[in-house]
Amino acid sequence: MKKEMTMVRIYLREADPGRHNGLLKEIMAILHDEHRVHGVTVFRGISGFGRHGEIHSADLLRLNVHLPLVIECFDEPEIVDAAIEALGNLVPEGHLLRWSVMCECSPTASDG
């Protein structure tokens, strides 16, 4: 069985200044607790650029300082729409991407 779903990737940084300290937790709470979006996973990058062009890297001297974080999730389009709506302006402008994906759902898959 195949089903069209929407993939979302939200780009943040660890320890973003100001209110952003708890931004990851706030966003996770909305995606998970309130909207039960499927497949929420957080990835940490090893290097990235901030909006002002500065480089954030993990190296021996500056481990995990302001590293980029990506929150990824996927679900049916209406569920994603509602969750994005609920995020309001928590996500900095231009930091949320979405695209259509096909979910391969084997009807006999183990439910492990």
Place this chain on the structure above:
Amino acid sequence: MKKEMTMVRIYLREADPGRHNGLLKEIMAILHDEHRVHGVTVFRGISGFGRHGEIHSADLLRLNVHLPLVIECFDEPEIVDAAIEALGNLVPEGHLLRWSVMCECSPTASDG
């Protein structure tokens, strides 16, 4: 030269219960040994939700316990189709996504 390819992302957890202990290895063997799918890469997330809503996180007390894993690969659509078929019900229902991508293949690229 551009070529349409199919991107796949498969979502697992480290140490999934039951048969899932070796699930990553089983899937990698099918994708790599049997079907020679291109561009197979495994990523580890730092946090994610299980199917029952519990949170799996990397923190100081629970390092790398049940963290999410993503197997990503891409290849020509027919090769991906055959590999997914071969995966059968190894992948838990709703944990495999695919979408079309364009592969930019520079004909003069270094083969380094």
Place this chain on the structure above:
Amino acid sequence: MKKEMTMVRIYLREADPGRHNGLLKEIMAILHDEHRVHGVTVFRGISGFGRHGEIHSADLLRLNVHLPLVIECFDEPEIVDAAIEALGNLVPEGHLLRWSVMCECSPTASDG
């Protein structure tokens, strides 16, 4: 406000042989310094296959040896086109993927 953008993923390895030692830096310089592509992030995989089929994994004995790296970025299609053109044959053949995404830009988003 929604805007169509192009997502790019480039697949490399740490310590690729030959000129590839500084390949990540060279590519980052072009994407960032010269073309100011938005949302450049580097991820490190924990396992992957080289082009000759050998497995590269992070384990206790071989930490971070030849692990796969992914450079991800996204921006308006014309900016991405120009940046890819500028990369020339830095990226090994078949190691650059692109696809269309929708960027959700909240007009009232905090600029944090």
